[in-house]
Amino acid sequence: MSTLSPGETDTLWLLMAGAQTQEVASQLGLDEVAVKDHVKSILRKLQAKRSGCSSEAVC
Numbered sequence: 001m002s003t004l005s006p007g008e009t010d011t012l013w014l015l016m017a018g019a020q021t022q023e024v025a026s027q028l029g030l031d032e033v034a035v036k037d038h039v040k041s042i043l044r045k046l047q048a049k050r051s052g053c054s055s056e057a058v059c
Helices: 006-016 021-028 032-045
Strands: none
Touching: 006 021, 006 032, 021 032
């Protein structure tokens, strides 16, 4: 399994704390597309499969 980058780790912590995509983007100084790319990478690295949207934060 690949290691999460610092940006992916920060993104994951904020999402787990309940932040929405736009909130994560604002707090990390990113745009929403970059946050969504982090989420895709996190899911791939954790070998997770999205069978739907379980949280608005990752939709």
